[in-house]
Amino acid sequence: MNAADVMSSPAVSVNPGTTVRAASAMLGDHGFSALPVVDDEGRLVGIVSGADLLLAGMSPETANSPVARVMRGSVISAPVTATPAELTATMLSQRLRCLPIVAEGQVLVGVVSRSDLLRILTPVDAVLGARVEAALRAYSGGPRWTVSVREGEVSVSGPFSDQAERKVVEALVRTVPGVRGTQLAS
Template sequence: MNAADVMTSPPVSISPDTTVRDAGALLGDRGFSALPVVDDDNKLVGIVSGADLLLAGMAPEMANGPVSRVMRQRVISAPITSSPAELTTTMLTKRLRCLPIVAEEDVLVGVVSRSDLLRILTPTDAMLAVRVEMALRAYQRDPRWTVVVDGGDVRVTGSFADEAERRVVEALVRTVPGVRTSAIAS
């Protein structure tokens, strides 16, 4: 699983010429914490937060001006190949509410929010069971195992061809985001 599986795409973004007033309205209407700013080639060139827009909007001469005058040009972004753990670490250490996701040459392809990560990393037991079952089905089309999840703790029971297969199943289960502990039993 990587950023492509977590991010919101296509992302809502604005151009550097968008007015502060229009950017503020979009941010407020959508409930976002920030908006990525992209050039004509969809390359990430900045980001503007609600705080940036509130400060700028307080000055009448700034409200009708372009966001290029108030945006931050040094943007923290993440590559599309980033794992949920890497995204979480970046967001927490940098105190970000949203993180632009870029492909080659800084082309904006998505945005990850804290709530996006929470959905992935703290799924309901039923959703976690489905994810584990999907991982097992990817390994073996018709798995012979039963998956039970309780509070993020996963228990897989059934028959295994040998110890190597049991270890593969255990490793697969541990790769599913949201799994707290795993127990594999015959």
């Protein structure tokens, strides 16, 4: 497994002429911590983070200025062949929230975030179980049932008020993306 298997691609990026206002809107809309800055050939030339944009301020003059004025030109990136361990080590040692992934010639091909790395460390069934538990807690106001998951098959056990509640719980569990089947036990 390498960066190509972990990264989000294609990467959302801006060019040096993108306005600070537009870059700020993209960060907000996508929930990213930073945006790679690429030239017309797609080569990585910088990065602009939310912190960079906040430090620049949002005066009318700054909002319409190009990202090139506030971006950092010195960018830490990783090759598409980097292993998850190498990506993690780089991100932790450099205190990065995202890491641009480049191919030959510094061409941006993707971005790896902390959540991308966490996803490969967390078994799919564990993630699915946490999502089902969250949905059930939202419904019941607290933890009432025990959830277990094996290969997408969800088992919910615990007390049910009546048959109607069993049906509601079963329907709720089935709304969670990734659930392949449900089983309820009292």
